[in-house]
Amino acid sequence: MAVPWKVIAGGLLLALLGWGAEGQGYRPGKVSGSATLYLGQERDIWRPLIHTTVNLSEISSIKSSFQLRTFDAEGAIFYGDTKNGQDWFILALKDGIPLMQISKEEMLVSVMGGPKLNDGKWHTLEVSNQGKFVVLEVDGSNGLVVGMQQKKNEELLTGELRLAVGGLLIDRGELFVQFEPQMDGCVREGSWLNLSGPWEAEAGELWPCYQHIQPGSYFPGTGFAIFKTSDFPIMEGDGVKLEIKGDFSKMDGTIFSIKAPGQPLMFALVASNNTKEVTFNFGSDSFNMKDTFKNLAIIIQMDLIQVIQDGDELKTTRFPISPTGQQDYLISWREANLAFGGLLGEGEGNVGSQFLTGCLEKIQVQGRDLDLDLAVKHMSISSHSCPA
Missing domain, CATH: 2.60.120.200 (Jelly Rolls)
Incomplete structure (x- = not known):
């Protein structure tokens, strides 16, 4: 040398x-x-x-x-x-x-x-x-x-x-x-x-x-992170489980949305600081919850959707899926996009303006911790830390 x-x-x-x-x-x-x-x-x-x-x-x-x-x-x-x-x-x-x-x-x-x-x-x-x-x-x-x-x-x-x-x-x-x-x-x-x-x-x-930080993924209201749902395949007889931990009372905007190109919006979870509610939209239906929980799990099965707050059986709400909806859901999931921090729009990968402001302390899809560094994401998102 x-x-x-x-x-x-x-x-x-x-x-x-x-x-x-x-x-x-x-x-x-x-x-x-x-x-x-x-x-x-x-x-x-x-x-x-x-x-x-x-x-x-x-x-x-x-x-x-x-x-x-x-x-x-x-x-x-x-x-x-x-x-x-x-x-x-x-x-x-x-x-x-x-x-x-x-x-x-x-x-x-x-x-x-x-x-x-x-x-x-x-x-x-x-x-x-x-x-x-x-x-x-x-x-x-x-x-x-x-x-x-x-x-x-x-x-x-x-x-x-x-x-x-x-x-x-x-x-x-x-x-x-x-x-x-x-x-x-x-x-x-x-x-x-x-x-x-x-x-x-x-x-x-x-x-x-930031002067002080805590673990999580921080969304400052300017962008989103997007995955292909094909990265999370559905095994035969199973469904899809999404779990999010954080202080929902401090979130505002679209937490996640799921949509296949050319199809109507499948699912969206939206927090509102104005109403102090979190709304889960599925198809043409919606379900409102007070934003006082810290852990939300959504389990989407072939014939049933379950929304579970803080792991409490008494705070579990179930929505049956019609036979027609079952088939549409299974087909759409294979080719859909999953966005965290934004609302998926009409075009493939097109995210509207309802960006999330807040910290998602933990994100799991199919029981797997999600690393936003593996997503196509806006650079304003901090993948591993939030301001404390």
């Missing part, structure tokens, strides 16, 4: 670490190394949120630290490279655990370990070079150690170092371990390599981080 391993350890591993007070220190197109950054901001999900290029001769420190907070289990934190991307380093989360990937000459190295970090708390991460080892410390304790030995002599430190936060500057096909890049999380209060110059921001205006 043309650049010493100490530089890879100190430059690439430690390079992208530095944020300060929330919302501080940036202007359109530029961002200070002391700014707090929301990593899930709208952009190409593989592109970094901010990036910079520095001369290796300017680097005077091989130790950096920053704070990370997320409920998201997967995503890119930072990236660095030398030789215009020939040698590179990535720190990410996968399954909530730190994942480091390094490309050095003809080698690809991937190491994963340490504590789970997706608990919604601020964690301090420090990365340092200790001889032939790179050490990631989490909250003051060793979390992950990577060692690499180079047989041939190391060359003199020259050239440029590119740094990026929240994405990559290389093709994702070069990754040793693939992962989903977008992270619903924040970084702040960093000190990295004693660099003080401004960074280039991919967006002209950076989104703020």
Whole structure:
């Protein structure tokens, strides 16, 4: 390798670490190394949120630290490279655990370990070079150690170092371990390599981080997330179960809707702050409930619809489905769209203006927790966190 391993350890591993007070220190197109950054901001999900290029001769420190907070289990934190991307380093989360990937000459190295970090708390991460080892410390304790030995002599430190936060500057096909890049999380209060110059921001205006968060999916009233119902097949003799947890009294707008292209709306669940009610629409019928519950399950079977509030049998309402409706429902489900946060309109995938404002703390379809990162969704939706 043309650049010493100490530089890879100190430059690439430690390079992208530095944020300060929330919302501080940036202007359109530029961002200070002391700014707090929301990593899930709208952009190409593989592109970094901010990036910079520095001369290796300017680097005077091989130790950096920053704070990370997320409920998201997967995503890119930072990236660095030398030789215009020939040698590179990535720190990410996968399954909530730190994942480091390094490309050095003809080698690809991937190491994963340490504590789970997706608990919604601020964690301090420090990365340092200790001889032939790179050490990631989490909250003051060793979390992950990577060692690499180079047989041939190391060359003199020259050239440029590119740094990026929240994405990559290389093709994702070069990754040793693939992962989903977008992270619903924040970084702040960093000190990295004693660099003080401004960074280039991919967006002209950076989104703020909420002061306090809780688990869930937050809909700010500007967009929706949409799935194909074919992703949730109906087994013979079974129906469909949707379960939503959250404070329904704080929701306003369409929670979910189901519709097949060219067909009338099948189902919709709508909350209203004005009436303090939640309405379940099915076909031409509707059912109103007071918004005092925190858990709602809707079970759609061949001949019956059940609406269950807070798991209470005494708060279960049943609606028989006519034989004609049974056949229509089974056919439509196979080719329908399922939208969370918006009302499906006449065109396929067309969502009307009744967008949801509120937090869905948990969403399950067919007994499976739903990850909105897997949906086609508006970038304003936070998949894993809500303001608390």
